[in-house]
Amino acid sequence: MDKSLVIxxxxxxxxKCGYSGESTPRFIIPTDLSPIDLSQYLSSGTPYFDNSITDNSNTDNNNNNNENVKKNxxxxxxxxxxxxxxxLNRLFYKYLLCKPNEKKxxxxxxxxxxxxxxxxxxSVLFERFKVISILYLSPTVSLLPLLRTTALIIDIGLxxxxxxxxxxxVGLMKSYKTITNxxxxxxxxxxxMLLDDLITKNRSVVLDNMNNEALPVNEAKAAIESLSNNQLEDIAVKTLVVSPLNRQLSAxxxxxxxxxxxxxxxxxxxRLHAADILFSNPMLNNQPTTTTTTGDNNNNNNNKDDYNSYCDNDDIVDLLLDTLAECDIDIRKSLTHSILLVGGTSMLPGFKSRLSQEIEKRLGSSLSETNTQQQQQNNRYKQLNGLSNHFEFIKHAFQPNYLMWLGASLVGTLDSFSSHSRITNEQFTKFGINKLPEYEKMTHLLPPTIATSLFSSVSK
Incomplete structure (x- = not known):
């Protein structure tokens, strides 16, 4: 029986799926949990919009739009x-070509x-596929291929x-932060922005390839609005660039x-500014307010002094600086020297450079003049001003989108591994879901003895 583990x-x-000991996943496939779309639920645990269910109970009689309201x-x-x-049935039998009841x-x-x-x-893995055991790992395993034990992990997901x-x-859960961006x-x-180009700026956006002429506005608008997420993602990957902050980039x-x-x-x-929304803070006047969520536009002009007022308006840069501010002062410098980017979005050209420039700007080191709101933003991170020239990214030869998978692949090569985050079929049969490890027990990279043996074997 093959002793390799399924990762x-x-x-x-x-x-991402593959086997332990391999340097790259065998397959990267869409997480298709049809007929339900769980992309939002998997990211943050929030309700998702169900296209098959509509809710007309709260419709406004004065509203002329009679379309059904999607229920979340x-x-x-x-x-x-x-x-x-x-x-999982497709994953095991179509892609990995293995018998799950023989696999860990x-x-x-x-x-x-x-x-x-x-x-x-x-429940599905143990009860239906009869797998031998499951080992749960956290994003901290992304440090193993880099032979690091200290880092500020920035995971930019969907x-x-x-x-x-x-x-x-050791993962510092007290400083762990997330944002829906x-x-x-x-x-x-x-x-x-494509619709703005078409309607507001009267540009030719959709062309007829047969005669190389622009389509009428109504047809072009319908074509843009009908773009699927897969098509938009393909456009973003092939065409978008993250523009620098303080200089013009020709494109x-x-x-x-x-x-x-x-x-x-x-x-x-x-091409240059579609990705700016990752760094857009509506609290700053000079930042573009291309917010795509609903219900927040009326609150963008409310100036509150309370720290919690920033929660709904923060971007990735504020999230990073808030995380550092909540870490102990004696470890901040070590973390700033070891910033690790993971996730496919961080692979956009120019993302790393723009993030560095935004950090310097928020700390006030690159601003000669500031308005009131910008000055308040700088005062918010005044305690971090001494770190302004110490932000460095970890350089490595791996792709950020599968770095966590690679760390788990290394863990799977060990003869013995952490028992506090592993559950066997017998344990699940006896104790059920109550035996599943909680997240607070999974933030450690690896037990010291195992980490030492792994680092020594890789270094050889």
């Missing part, structure tokens, strides 16, 4: 188990993965961005072919 990293958009809800345990069974599973998961999803996933400081192999916000902003427009008959013109402005 799974189930994300809101994609799932949480999935049930039965729905999750059925969707997970279909998904290693799962890399978000620390705050919804409890119901974790329970449903364990719907959510997370920052976890790790010091000497990720790749999905870029996709929404991309569609919004040319490009065409993205939708079909043999139609193509979309991506203007230089769209």
């Amino acid at each position: 799974l990293e189930i994300g809101g958009a994609y799932t 809800r949480l999935p049930t345990s039965l729905e999750l188990k059925d969707a997970l069974f279909n998904f 599973i290693v799962i890399v998961e978000n620390i705050l993965m919804p409890r119901l999803f974790r329970q449903s996933l364990a 719907r959510e961005s997370r920052i976890l400081p790790v010091y000497e192999g 990720g790749q999905f916000n870029i996709l929404l902003n991309l569609k919004k 040319v427009g490009t065409h993205y072919q939708l079909s043999q008959q139609r193509s979309i013109v991506i203007s230089p402005e769209v």
Whole structure:
């Protein structure tokens, strides 16, 4: 029997799967849990919009729009188990080509993965696929391929961005922070900017490839609004660039072919600024307020002195600085020298450079003149001003989108591994879901003896 372990990293958009000891995942496939869309639920545990259910109970009689209102809800345990069974069945028998009842599973998961999803996933793997055991690992394993024990891990996902400081192999949960800003916000902003180019700026956005002429506004608008998330993601990956903060970057427009008959013109402005929403703080006047969420526009002008007033308006830069501010003062410098970016969104060209520039700006080191709101923002991080020139990113040869999977692959090569985050089939049969490890027991990188043996073997 093959002793290799199955390594799974189930994300809101994609799932990485493969075997232990391998340097890259065998497959990176969409996390398709049809008929329910759990991309938002997997990221933050929040309700998702169910396209099959509509709710007309709260419709306004004075509203002329008679379209049904999509109802948001949480999935049930039965729905999750059925969707997970279909998904894992394809994964084991179509992609990995293995018998799951002969395999041990290693799962890399978000620390705050919804409890119901974790329970449903364990139930499906143990009860239906009869796997031998499951080992749960946290994002801290991304440090193992780098032979590091200290880092500030910035994970930019589909719907959510997370920052976890790790010091000497211990994840500092008191400083762990998340924000609902990720790749999905870029996709929404991309569609919004394309519509602005068409309607507000009267630019030719959608072309007919047969005669190379622009489509009428109504047809072009319908074509843009009908773009799927997969198409928007493909446009973002192939055309978008994160522009520098303090200098102009020249770029040319490009065409993205939708079909043999139609193509979309991506203007230089769209290419350079669609991703700016990751760094956009509505509390600052000079930042673009291309917020794509609803219900917050009326609150953007409310100036509150309370610290909690920033929670709904923060971006990735504020999240990073808030995390550092809540860490002990004697470890901040070590963390700033070891910033680790993971997640596919961080692979956008220019992202790392822009993040460094935004950090310097928020700390006030690159601002010669500031208005009142900007000055308040700088005072918020006054205690971090001494770190302004100490922010460094960890350089490595791996791809950020599968770095956590790679760390789990290394753990799977060990003869013995952590027992506090592992559960066997016998234990699950006897104790059920109550035996599942809690997230506060998973923030350690590895037990000291195992970490030492792994680092020594890799260094040889």
